[in-house]
Amino acid sequence: MSALIPRPPMEVAPGAVHVPGWLTDAEQRDLVTACRAWATGPVPIRRTRLPRGGVMSVQTVCVGWHWRPYAYSRTADDVNGRRVADFPDWMVRLGRRALLEAYGDRAQADGYTPDTALINFYDGQARMGMHQDKDERVPAPVVSLSIGDSCVFRVGNTETRTRPYTDIELASGDLFVLGGPSRFAYHGVPKVIEGTGDPATGLRSGRLNITMRVTGLTAADGGG
Ligand code: SIN
Ligand code: MN
Secondary structure: OOOOOOOOOEEEEOOEEEEOOOOOHHHHHHHHHHHHHHHHOOOOOEEEEOOOOOEEEEEEEEEOOEEEOOEEEOEOOOOOOOEOEOOOHHHHHHHHHHHHHHHOOHHHHHOOOOOEEEEEEEOOOOOEEEEOOOOOOOOOOEEEEEEEOEEEEEEOOOOOOOOOOEEEEEOOOOEEEEOHHHOOOOEEEEEEEOOOOOHHHOOOOOEEEEEEEOOOOOHHHOOO
16 A cells, blocks of 8 residues: 555654654554454444543544543443453554654663554544544553555644644555654644555455543542
8 A cells, every 4th residue: 555655653742743654554454353353342433422422433442541522531430330441462562663764762761651542443434533532541552553445634733723733644554653842743634535445455444543541540430
């Protein structure tokens, strides 16, 4: 799934790094398989209800810790009350490799231990409004992996959900890291470009995005 036009790694804003085509085809297939299994349980994938009555258009399932607006817990109390699947060691290793690729700092990468992943599935109509990832208690980077249809990914500033922002295209296999001065930048997905994914990933349609994060939570916060 190589691009016709070269897409070199790019620092979109300080600490916000885009690495096109980072995942191999086999890694994408394996991630699709893993996400499909998580989507069936212990907590099934669903559209998250927002406190003011809305429903998110993306479908979400979590591993490690369950996110709901605007907190993490071990059990999915807004879905079926079950404890989410454990965060696998292979995903910690993938997160470390991603950080090394983005920043080239081995000590930082070795010290990175993500403990939650939000897995979002976008059908052609799904979007994500501008928001900050700020329910984590520590400022460790967020590692984002995209598979399937391409999207427009909007990377903004840390102050407002409006301009200045930069729109880039995230395609299947792309890595994006939000860290450093951009860790709390507003970001969103204004558009998914239907029909751009390759069914060889195992995704016939739609877009899959996985964001790994470090919650900073401990057993005392309800976790074992
Ligand atoms: C997110 O902001 O959590 C998801 C971003 C994406 O889908 O690329
Ligand atoms: Mn986010």
